Amino acid sequence: MASNIRFYMTNFKNETFEFPLNPSELEFKRSSGNDKEKVVALGEIVRLASGVELGQTSINFTLPLDLSRRKSYWTSGNLTWRGTRGGEAYLQFLDDVFQNHEIVRVVFTNTAFNDLFVIDDFSYKLSGGGDEYEVSITLTQWRDYSPMIVKRNLRVRDNGQEKKVEQQQRPAPPAEIGLGTVVIVNGQLHRDSNGGGPGQTEVNARRKVNFIADGRQCPYHVTDMEGGWRGWVTAESVRAE
Numbered sequence: 001m002a003s004n005i006r007f008y009m010t011n012f013k014n015e016t017f018e019f020p021l022n023p024s025e026l027e028f029k030r031s032s033g034n035d036k037e038k039v040v041a042l043g044e045i046v047r048l049a050s051g052v053e054l055g056q057t058s059i060n061f062t063l064p065l066d067l068s069r070r071k072s073y074w075t076s077g078n079l080t081w082r083g084t085r086g087g088e089a090y091l092q093f094l095d096d097v098f099q100n101h102e103i104v105r106v107v108f109t110n111t112a113f114n115d116l117f118v119i120d121d122f123s124y125k126l127s128g129g130g131d132e133y134e135v136s137i138t139l140t141q142w143r144d145y146s147p148m149i150v151k152r153n154l155r156v157r158d159n160g161q162e163k164k165v166e167q168q169q170r171p172a173p174p175a176e177i178g179l180g181t182v183v184i185v186n187g188q189l190h191r192d193s194n195g196g197g198p199g200q201t202e203v204n205a206r207r208k209v210n211f212i213a214d215g216r217q218c219p220y221h222v223t224d225m226e227g228g229w230r231g232w233v234t235a236e237s238v239r240a241e
Contacts, residue, residue, distance in 0.1 A: 007061070010105040011097060012211050012221060013192055014229045019090065023061040026108060030055040030141075055115075055141040063087030063124075063133040087133050091124060094137065098122040103142050103210070116142040116227070144180055144210075144227070177240055181209045183222065187237025189230055190218045199231060206241065 007019040031053040034046050065087050097104055098119045107114045121138035177183060185205045191197025193216035207230060211221035218232035 004110055006109045008105075008107040008109070009093075009097075010107070010229075011093070012102050012104075012229070014231065017090070017093060019061065020064060020067060020087075021062045022108075023059050026057065026059065026111075026113065028055055028057045028113065054143060056120075056139065057117075058136065058138045060134070060136045062127075063090050063135055065126075065131055065133065091133065091135070094119065094122055094135070098137075106139065118142050144208075177209060177212075177220065177238060179209060179212060182225075182241045183207055183209060183220075183238040184241055185222060185230075185233055185238050187233050190232040193218050193221070193232045195232075195234075202230070202233070202237070205230075207238075209238075 005022055007022050008016055009019070010016040032048075033051065033053040034048055036044055037047055038044050067086060096102070101118060103116050103118055105115070106117050117139035119137050120140050121136070123137075124133045124135040126132075127134045183206075185202040185207045188201045189199045191199065193213040195217040206225060207222035208225060208227075209220050210223050210227075210229075213219050213221070213232075216232075218234050220235065220238055221232050222230050222238070224230060
């Protein structure tokens with residue numbers, strides 16, 4: 001892979017890490033989800049799916065055991081994981097994402113590869129005489145499944161003229177906040193769900209919940225409406241739209 005391409009992952013804490021070596025190749029597969037059927041007198045036909053299936057990719061790459069000694073491995077001059085001296089820290093990061101079923105953004109710069117994924121399979125082994133790890137991960141694209149709210153209109157006739165009348169709805173109970181809920185945020189953003197790293201304060205900001213950590217000081221992680229991560233907020237800071 002070209003030297004001007006860099007391999008990054010961003011976790012739910014909005015921490016971005018650059019990996020020291022790129023994979024030798026990268027393939028992203030998607031399927032239309034269409035079905036083929038045989039019909040009498042017509043033969044084989046294609047029944048179109050309502051949407052496209054989730055994409056998948058398998059990435060195989062190398063992690064040096066000693067990052068400080070083998071500078072030739074680095075795709076940039078600075079460590080993105082401060083204090084890291086070996087590949088074990090990257091393995092720990094990947095294992096945390098895998099074990100906790102976290103969503104990560106995977107980016108290969110100067111390419112079209114930039115999307116949210118979950119890790120379905122994760123394996124590694126020592127190679128090169130115990131000098132490096134060979135790592136393999138299988139990623140599946142993550143798609144936001146927030147519910148859509150649709151207004152219904154009724155058409156009635158008045159003296160032969162058709163009129164559109166908006167259906168009267170009963171007052172809804174307070175909405176519960178879950179994954180994908182659109183919320184209004186008034187409060188301070190934090191780096192983690194324990195309230196660490198206080199940052200910018202949101203005022204009447206329209207956001208979307210993408211992570212929930214029940215029992216934490218800041219149980220909701222929110223993004224902007226385009227999916228850009230903002231931070232963790234207290235339960236008192238959010239209300240469902």
